Amino acid sequence: MLPFEIERFPELLKERVPAIDPVIVRFIEEAIITLKAGSNLGCAFLLGGASEKTIYLLIDAYKKAIKDETLKNKFVSRTSGKFISKIFDEFKQSFKSSKNKPQGYGWTNDIEIKIEQIFQFCRICRNEAGHPHLPPNLDKGVLLANMGQFVKYVEDLYELIAYYEEHEVEL
Numbered sequence: 001m002l003p004f005e006i007e008r009f010p011e012l013l014k015e016r017v018p019a020i021d022p023v024i025v026r027f028i029e030e031a032i033i034t035l036k037a038g039s040n041l042g043c044a045f046l047l048g049g050a051s052e053k054t055i056y057l058l059i060d061a062y063k064k065a066i067k068d069e070t071l072k073n074k075f076v077s078r079t080s081g082k083f084i085s086k087i088f089d090e091f092k093q094s095f096k097s098s099k100n101k102p103q104g105y106g107w108t109n110d111i112e113i114k115i116e117q118i119f120q121f122c123r124i125c126r127n128e129a130g131h132p133h134l135p136p137n138l139d140k141g142v143l144l145a146n147m148g149q150f151v152k153y154v155e156d157l158y159e160l161i162a163y164y165e166e167h168e169v170e171l
Contacts, residue, residue, distance in 0.1 A: 006032055006147050013151055015053045017158045022055060024050045041129040044053055048126020051119055054157045059091045061161045067168040099170040102163040118153045122146060152171050
């Protein structure tokens with residue numbers, strides 16, 4: 001049994017986020033298997049993949065919610081064909097300048113804390129695991145910490161996705 005009962009995370013994600021994309025759940029299931037098998041690099045890569053998939057879903061929902069076609073096309077132009085880190089930077093800049101945002105704890109001022117820091121951590125760990133020119137330096141404790149915050153992170157992302165599925169973005 002792994003700490004934090006992480007073996008239950010796939011079910012927990014499905015309970016807390018009924019609309020969760022099955023690819024995200026599958027990546028988490030595989031990340032748990034690889035961690036149990038001692039494959040830290042495999043786990044880091046899969047967590048990064050699950051994180052990126054969720055970020056892409058958020059950005060897609062945000063893009064679809066931009067009501068002004070000219071502004072939507074500019075956003076699409078700025079995010080097409082870019083690396084995920086650049087796409088996220090464009091999203092964050094647009095999010096901060098939008099006139100309407102979700103209300104409640106953290107959404108108006110703390111997107112960096114609720115989402116960006118975890119996203120960047122997952123991305124960096126994935127890069128360490130997936131790029132042969134970077135010396136991998138990941139231990140199980142780092143991955144367990146990453147997994148420990150992952151369920152809440154996905155919940156927060158899906159809260160934003162749901163917001164943009166119901167509200168237009170006003171820039």
